[in-house]
Amino acid sequence: MAKQLLGKEVTAALNEKIIGQVKELKEKGVSPKLGIIRVGERPDDISYETGATKRCDTLGVEVEKILLPEDVSKEELLAVIDKVNKDDTIHGVLMFRPLPAHLKAVQSEIENALDPAKDVDCMTHLSLAGVFEGKPLGFPPCTPQACMEILDYYGIDCKGKNAVVIGRSLVVGKPAAMMLMGKNATVTVCHTKTVDVPAIAREADILISCAGVLNSLTKEYVRPGQIVIDVSINWDPEKINKKGGKGAIAGDAVFDEVEPIVEAITPVPGGVGSVTTSVLVGHVVEAAMRKFA
Amino acid sequence: MAKQLLGKEVTAALNEKIIGQVKELKEKGVSPKLGIIRVGERPDDISYETGATKRCDTLGVEVEKILLPEDVSKEELLAVIDKVNKDDTIHGVLMFRPLPAHLKAVQSEIENALDPAKDVDCMTHLSLAGVFEGKPLGFPPCTPQACMEILDYYGIDCKGKNAVVIGRSLVVGKPAAMMLMGKNATVTVCHTKTVDVPAIAREADILISCAGVLNSLTKEYVRPGQIVIDVSINWDPEKINKKGGKGAIAGDAVFDEVEPIVEAITPVPGGVGSVTTSVLVGHVVEAAMRKFA
Numbered sequence: 001m002a003k004q005l006l007g008k009e010v011t012a013a014l015n016e017k018i019i020g021q022v023k024e025l026k027e028k029g030v031s032p033k034l035g036i037i038r039v040g041e042r043p044d045d046i047s048y049e050t051g052a053t054k055r056c057d058t059l060g061v062e063v064e065k066i067l068l069p070e071d072v073s074k075e076e077l078l079a080v081i082d083k084v085n086k087d088d089t090i091h092g093v094l095m096f097r098p099l100p101a102h103l104k105a106v107q108s109e110i111e112n113a114l115d116p117a118k119d120v121d122c123m124t125h126l127s128l129a130g131v132f133e134g135k136p137l138g139f140p141p142c143t144p145q146a147c148m149e150i151l152d153y154y155g156i157d158c159k160g161k162n163a164v165v166i167g168r169s170l171v172v173g174k175p176a177a178m179m180l181m182g183k184n185a186t187v188t189v190c191h192t193k194t195v196d197v198p199a200i201a202r203e204a205d206i207l208i209s210c211a212g213v214l215n216s217l218t219k220e221y222v223r224p225g226q227i228v229i230d231v232s233i234n235w236d237p238e239k240i241n242k243k244g245g246k247g248a249i250a251g252d253a254v255f256d257e258v259e260p261i262v263e264a265i266t267p268v269p270g271g272v273g274s275v276t277t278s279v280l281v282g283h284v285v286e287a288a289m290r291k292f293a
Numbered sequence: 294m295a296k297q298l299l300g301k302e303v304t305a306a307l308n309e310k311i312i313g314q315v316k317e318l319k320e321k322g323v324s325p326k327l328g329i330i331r332v333g334e335r336p337d338d339i340s341y342e343t344g345a346t347k348r349c350d351t352l353g354v355e356v357e358k359i360l361l362p363e364d365v366s367k368e369e370l371l372a373v374i375d376k377v378n379k380d381d382t383i384h385g386v387l388m389f390r391p392l393p394a395h396l397k398a399v400q401s402e403i404e405n406a407l408d409p410a411k412d413v414d415c416m417t418h419l420s421l422a423g424v425f426e427g428k429p430l431g432f433p434p435c436t437p438q439a440c441m442e443i444l445d446y447y448g449i450d451c452k453g454k455n456a457v458v459i460g461r462s463l464v465v466g467k468p469a470a471m472m473l474m475g476k477n478a479t480v481t482v483c484h485t486k487t488v489d490v491p492a493i494a495r496e497a498d499i500l501i502s503c504a505g506v507l508n509s510l511t512k513e514y515v516r517p518g519q520i521v522i523d524v525s526i527n528w529d530p531e532k533i534n535k536k537g538g539k540g541a542i543a544g545d546a547v548f549d550e551v552e553p554i555v556e557a558i559t560p561v562p563g564g565v566g567s568v569t570t571s572v573l574v575g576h577v578v579e580a581a582m583r584k585f586a
Contacts, residue, residue, distance in 0.1 A: 008557050017464045033321055125418070125422035125423075125426070125430060126418055126419075126422065128422045128425050128426060129418035129419065129421045129422035129425065130418075132422065132424070132425035132463075132467065132471075133418070133421060133423070133463060137418060160486050160487065160488045168474055170416075170425075170426060174425065174471075174474075178425075178467075181461055181467075181482060181484070184484075184486035186481065186483055186484070186486075186487040186493065187481065187482055188479065188480065188481040188484070189479070189480055190479055191474070191476060191479070193452055193453050193477035193479075194479040196455065196481070200479065226586070231375055257502075
């Protein structure tokens with residue numbers, strides 16, 4: 001029976017820290033604010049926006065929403081970004097992506113128009129360079145940082161440990177690898193072209209799965225003593241949901257067969273995902289603190 | 294008896310390609326030019342400058358040297374960088390680093406003043422972001438790219454292979470890891486905090502050693518069938534030099550014990566180092582081509 005690494009415990013500790021920082025800022029007359037730029041009405045975006053707004057409320061961080069129509073032009077969107085860049089009351093900006101199809105070719109240009117000092121969701125080249133260089137140039141992506149917060153909260157020392165990351169995306173896999181390396185782990189990155197991922201995964205002391213493939217992490221991938229961080233949020237049409245029906249969120253792990261073997265594991269839901277929102281809000285507060293440092 | 298992966302063969306092929314590109318550019322009225330910024334008279338810098346200048350001459354690339362006194366101010370140096378940025382006849386810029394001690398605190402600011410389009414030696418954040426993202430935003434560092442050129446020239450397919458990089462510097466180790474991942478290798482990065490590097494190194498199909506520690510790569514690190522790229526350039530006071538005396542350049546490998554075991558290995562000197570200069574000149578030509586594309 002593995003120890004469950006619970007997002008809510010990590011989030012509670014993070015929130016406590018953030019609330020303290022917000023208090024200090026407000027005593028200095030600074031009220032940290034997140035600007036949210038949403039194009040269109042995609043349900044996933046709205047759902048994340050609702051969660052982020054609630055968390056900001058809880059933590060005393062203001063939110064300013066800028067909602068744009070699905071057919072917004074590149075010029076209009078760039079004008080909005082220019083406005084938030086110049087707005088001293090907005091400290092961090094979250095812009096939902098991917099942008100609509102007609103902006104796909106210019107998405108990178110639009111992303112990089114944002115002032116990196118406000119790039120709390122790591123969408124600029126400078127933020128990514130910071131992750132690669134291990135320097136606070138912008139902000140790291142929230143999801144891999146949430147993984148690190150979980151490791152830190154539960155006192156899991158990465159130094160000299162073998163860490164295996166399954167997935168090489170720029171949003172999770174590659175940044176997680178850099179962050180683990182920064183914590184002095186010996187890091188291996190596996191991906192779709194890797195031969196025998198299970199054998200490599202079994203060598204891990206710390207296993208981070210961000211494949212995004214339901215039921216891909218089976219008992220063949222694990223051994224006793226491992227720490228497993230299951231990052232992915234997949235839809236499992238067979239999983240029994242809270243209402244007793246079929247269809248629920250699940251990670252990469254076949255939880256019922258992996259959990260009894262390993263030492264500790266994050267559940268899905270209730271693991272990494274729930275920490276990510278507080279990491280985002282923490283970035284907004286950090287951005288405000290950096291500005292007034 | 295291992296196959297020797299010879300820098301001069303790779304360089305010859307690279308040079309042929311570069312000469313063709315220079316010819317095409319000159320037919321369009323463009324004469325590619327490298328700007329070299331050197332502060333002070335450090336022998337290592339002068340030696341590299343001499344090598345780069347000769348290689349440029351051979352390949353038909355112009356060189357403009359900007360030599361500054363050891364006590365140059367930040368403002369003077371920034372003015373020089375501004376000038377080369379605006380000079381349309383200079384396509385790539387090499388600035389020797391580290392800068393003198395009095396500029397240490399502002400080195401990053403000075404480095405990032407260079408137009409990334411001319412950053413042929415990967416000193417800007419944008420170039421590093423490009424390496425991390427796998428996009429040609431600037432240019433990758435020349436040394437790890439030289440390793441990739443060697444692998445390519447000798448037809449070594451990285452896809453699905455286990456690659457182990459010993460060293461995690463921003464100049465070689467981390468970029469080499471990203472580039473190997475881009476070639477679909479499964480990459481592990483070892484460093485000074487790694488436990489049992491030899492055991493991990495023996496699992497490698499492709500082993501890149503950039504530890505920079507003389508005699509650190511012993512027979513314990515290798516097995517038959519491996520490709521070994523020895524990146525480091527160390528001074529070995531005991532090695533017999535060309536004149537029959539003691540003292541010569543050597544890599545990380547104890548060559549006499551590693552070479553008989555592995556399948557292929559780069560010698561030092563005569564391996565990676567000799568390819569690096571042509572990679573640099575190739576970047577200058579690529580910068581000129583990008584500008585006129």
